[in-house]
Amino acid sequence: MKSALQGIFSRKKIKKLSRDLLFDLIGSIFFGIGIYNFVSAADFAPGGVSGLAIILNYFSDLPIGLGTLLINIPIIAISFKTLGSNFLARTFRTVLVSTLFIDLVCPLLPVYSGERLLSAIFAGALVGIGLAVIYHNGSSSGGSDLIIMSIRRKRPHMSLGQVTMAIDGIIIISGGLVYGNIDAILYGFVYSAILTLVMDKLLYGFVSxxxxxxxxxxxxxxxxxxxxxxxxxxxxxxxxxxxxxxxxxxxxxxxxxxxxxxxxxxxxxxxxxxxxxxxxxxxxxxxxxxxxxxxxxx
Missing domain, CATH: 3.30.70.120 (Alpha-Beta Plaits)
Structure with missing residues (x-):
């Protein structure tokens, strides 16, 4: 029993867990501020699960972080067989950390309510930084990432960009219908473009x-x-x-x-x-x- 506990709580494993949690926290800070403090008051839905959570929040006042977690749970369960337990455990940990930060810490910070275009640009940049930190540590933000990865495992010939655009496009357009104006759709695509640009630059731009x-x-x-x-x-x-x-x-x-x-x-x-x-x-x-x-x- 003692040796089993020592194996679970070994110094190496504790050090790795601490490192992983630090990366999750840093990524969640950028991700959460981008979503809650810039997007939530700008009346547009970004792509991905966070966009769905914002739409749910619009109709039901369900906290954005909790909504993200609830949507992610069935997606993680469905992806279990395809992506494996280790990666999904890391993903669930990351989603849980970001959920807590979005719902408990972000409301304590000021929410930007100025130009919607600036909201889209800065939110995309912040979320792009956050996701780059999370991906760099071998985890993911869940949601559409898991759907895309599962599809790619079963249908490797499919274009990753096309699948991403299709999923994000549906959510962004749905947000435009919810908010009742074409600008919401345009700002959603601006957000996605900035996010992709910043994330790719951080992940690949300095080593490519x-x-x-x-x-x-x-x-x-x-x-x-x-x-x-x-x-x-x-x-x-x-x-x-x-x-x-x-x-x-x-x-x-x-x-x-x-x-x-x-x-x-x-x-x-x-x-x-x-x-x-x-x-x-x-x-x-x-x-x-x-x-x-x-x-x-x-």
Whole structure:
């Protein structure tokens, strides 16, 4: 019995739980203020479960946080088989923390009742920051996130963006019908656009970059690799290739770099080989030496 309790309350697990709760709290602060102190008085419904909770609050005075929790409970239960218990337990913890913050703390703070456009912009930015913090810690805000993830597990060919737009669009348009004006719909979409922009920038914008695929003759490979290493201070990987039509032997150099280094990379390889072929694509994240560390704690 004692050993079992020690396993449950080990220092490592307590430390991880404390860290998770801290991330949940920080994310909930931004999320809750955005929803309660900016959206609730602006007469429009944002997308997602929070939008449904605001619509319910309009008709019944049900607290927004509690409404969010009640809507999330059946969604979490339905998603259990598809998404697994560990992730859903983290999600429920996050939803519970945000519910308590929205209903107990946010009412103590001033509510913005000025320009609705400013409400939509600042709410989108705040909620985007909050969700980025929550997602970064391997949790979610529940609701439409779980629906989208479940659909993607069963139908991986479906576009995530299309599913998100469909769900949010229905809720935002419903909000417009409830509030009885087209502006409510427009502000709802402004909110969603700002939220997506801020969240993506925080999650991917500072670690994303460009992947250059450089195809050249083998005699130029060493010079190009040296130039990339010494002048760009970037690593490169060399693969052996062959032209499908000419069957000429080629080397393929892979180089991950920042957007700002792309022009210099082009100039370097062109200076060495006028006939070089460069294909550029984007990446959201890169893990390993010189990039993001591989996180094995989750």
């Amino acid at each position: 970059g460009k992947l250059a695929v450089i195809i050249t003759d083998p005699e130029h490979t060493k010079a190009m690799s040296h130039a990339i290493t010494s002048k760009l201070v970037r690593g490169a990987t060399v693969l052996n290739g062959k032209g499908s039509y000419t069957e000429a032997v080629k080397d393929v150099i892979l180089c991950a770099c920042s957007r700002s280094q792309l022009a210099e990379l082009h100039a370097l390889v062109r200076e060495i080989d006028d006939d070089v072929m460069v294909i550029v694509t984007s990446y959201d994240e890169a893990y390993g030496r010189g990039f993001l560390p591989v996180d094995t704690s989750r």
